[in-house]
Amino acid sequence: MSKEYGADQIQILEGLEAVRKRPGMYIGSTSVRGLHHLVYEIVDNAVDEALAGYCTEIDVSINPDNSITVVDNGRGVPVELNEKKGISTVEVVYTILHAGGKFGGGAYKVSGGLHGVGASVVNALSKKMEVKVEQNGHIHRQCYEKGKPVTPLEIIGDSDRTGTTVTFLPDDTIFEETVFDFDTLKSRLREMAFLTKGIKIILRDKREEEEKVREFYYEGGIREYVDYLNKSKAVLYPTVIYCEGTVNDVYVEVAMQHNDGYNEGCYSFVNNITTPEGGTHLAGFKNALTKTFNDYARAQKYLKENEQNLTGEDIREGLTAIISVKLGEPQFEGQTKQKLGNSEARGAVDSIVSEQLTYFLEQNPAVAKMICEKAVLAQRARDAARKARDLTRRKNALDGMSLPGKLADCSDRDPKNCEIYLVEGDSAGGSAKTARSRATQAILPLRGKILNVEKARLDRILSSQEIRAMITAFGTGISEDFDISKLRYHKIIIMTDADVDGAHIDTLLLTFLYRFMPELIKQGYVYLATPPLYKIEKNKKVWYAYSDEELNSILTEIGRDQNNKIQRYKGLGEMDPEQLWETTMDPEKRILKKVCMNDDAMSELDLTFTVLMGDNVEPRREFIEKNAKFVKDLDKYC
Ligand code: TSJ
Secondary structure (H helix, E strand, C coil): CCCCCCCCHHHHHHHEEEHHHHHHHCCCCCCCHHHHHHHHHHHHHHHHHHCCCCCCEEEEEECCCCCCEEEECCCCCCCCCCCCCEEHHHHHHHCCCCCCCCCCCCCCCCCCCCCCCCCHHHHCCCEEEEEEEEEEEEEEEECCCCCCEEEEEEEECCCCCCCCEEEECCCCCCCCCCCHHHHHHHHHHHHHHHHHHCCEEEEEEEECCEEEEEEEEEECHHHHHHHHHCCCCCCCCCCCCCEEEECCCCCEEEEEEEECCCCCCEEEECEEEECCEECCCCCCCHHHHHHHHHHHHHCCCCCCCCCCCCCCCHHHEEEEEEEEEEEEEECCCCCCCEEEECCHHHHHHHHHHHHHHHHHHHHHHHHHHHHHHHHHHHHHHHHHHHHHHHHHHHHHHHHHCCCCCCCCCCCCHHHHHEEEEEEEEEHHHHHHEEEHHCCCCCEEEEEECCCHHHHCCHHHHCCHHHHHHHHHHHHCCCHHHHHHHHHCCEEEEEECCCCHHHHHHHHHHHHHHHHHHHHHHHHCCCECCCCCCCCEEEEEEEEECCCCCHHHHHHHHHHHCCCCCEEECHHHHHHHHHHHHHHHHCCCEEEEEEEECCCCCHHHHCCEEEEEEEECCCCCCCCCCCCEECCCHHHHHH
């Protein structure tokens, strides 16, 4: 193939240059998150082929060199010459920016991907990329480097199947991190499989000697998604309620089921992309749900004439729901472009849910009764909670800052300099108060296990001493009152024993923060302290070890000797204040784990740690719990 540089070619190169110059504009960021989006972009194209009805299986491999291979069994990207561009459609797809639109009368109707871009962006950001198309009895292949073709599209063999195979190696001069995380891909691919019923998605990790494989196939689609989300819960009734239909070219699917808990878990999607900020589709769903249940509850006298209507929140208490719409040209709004704006989606979801839910309630009076009764109880608890909350608000307004009695506050008033330690138990709290650096470190001892906020209604949560103490100490308020600018400490450090109970308390505290003050986690204000597991003494010299591996390496270094004294710390209480300071609280020496939140796969909350070492930690103490997974799904732990 001759390469003459016509206007089209120059445009192509400029397009790819733009992507490489400002990758963030096209994939959000060049962090690990952006790296993983490359995979989703490619898989989205294969999912589109499945939605068009031509593909049933998608196979994703992480190769030993950290490249990715995606194989589908669709029709294969057309290899024919694209008349207008003078190159093959394959080359158009891979080298022209925003080629996701319509070309050759093609069916690229639903173009997914977080930013609606496609294969050409992935190509531009890859050191190498290879595409193989099996079609018309042949295998066609083209290779690229940094987005530019380095071979023509050529036939390299025969094949009796059809499909597309893409392999790409992300450019390590662009991405801060080029190692793929199996669990991250697993969560998102599982979500894609739930959202596309009948498709089989296989994920393989070929980096280890023994290949790791996970397969996702859900005949019931989002019905099974709701099952999965409610799996660790006690459900209120066995059926998953399901509505489906198309109105004004908007395809709507809704699945829902209540559990006996108090939290709402409604997740909405547009063209398989999560919309964390909701939008018209979610609004349509909520409206239909509230109206349908109020009508039904009135008609069946679950609500007396003199009683107020149920609110949406009452009805959604304990509800797990997936709202999934597919439409031609989604418009995203809001600051982060994660909110659906198309008004036709509101009407479509509203009318389908209203009609089919009304019918379901008539057909299933026993289920309907349980939901109505739960909602009426929720209504009463909500009234009680409002009173409790009004009381807290008034109290704060009256005496300005009535800080909890147990809090030993710091003297510095600039939140940037301030830290608060949430400490397990009064005795460790006492040591921490002695040990701390008074100017910048505040201590709040918490007694025993705090209330599990997953298992209590708001009125009870707000009457818990420990929880009220935290709320007043932080200064931010909670839920809709939350105001991050009032935060009194820029580090909230959870310090518990390094044992099972300590881990449980960590989970309870993180659950509370996640439910009521998620911004604190999202913005990186929450940390876990790391107390040592062992103290080693030899000839009056002292070492601390924070993991078994570290204990071993210390012992190897100083020699395994009868005179070594090894103490296993069972709790913070076994350390005197000086030791506690030295090992766990001294900003120069301590190890903090920052709690991070990954919400790429919406419903699967993923908390991870980033380990932050004090400035003065000896290089020897290179302990690596980097990115240690913590809680896959908080709910499962509670
Ligand atoms: F985007 C991509 F190139 F990266 C990519 C595309 C990656 C993967 C793994 C699969 C695909 C892909 C594209 N699979 N199947 C298709 N199908 C088409 O491109 C296609 C085939 C035939 C027709 C037609 O109208 O005959 C239309 C289209 C869009």
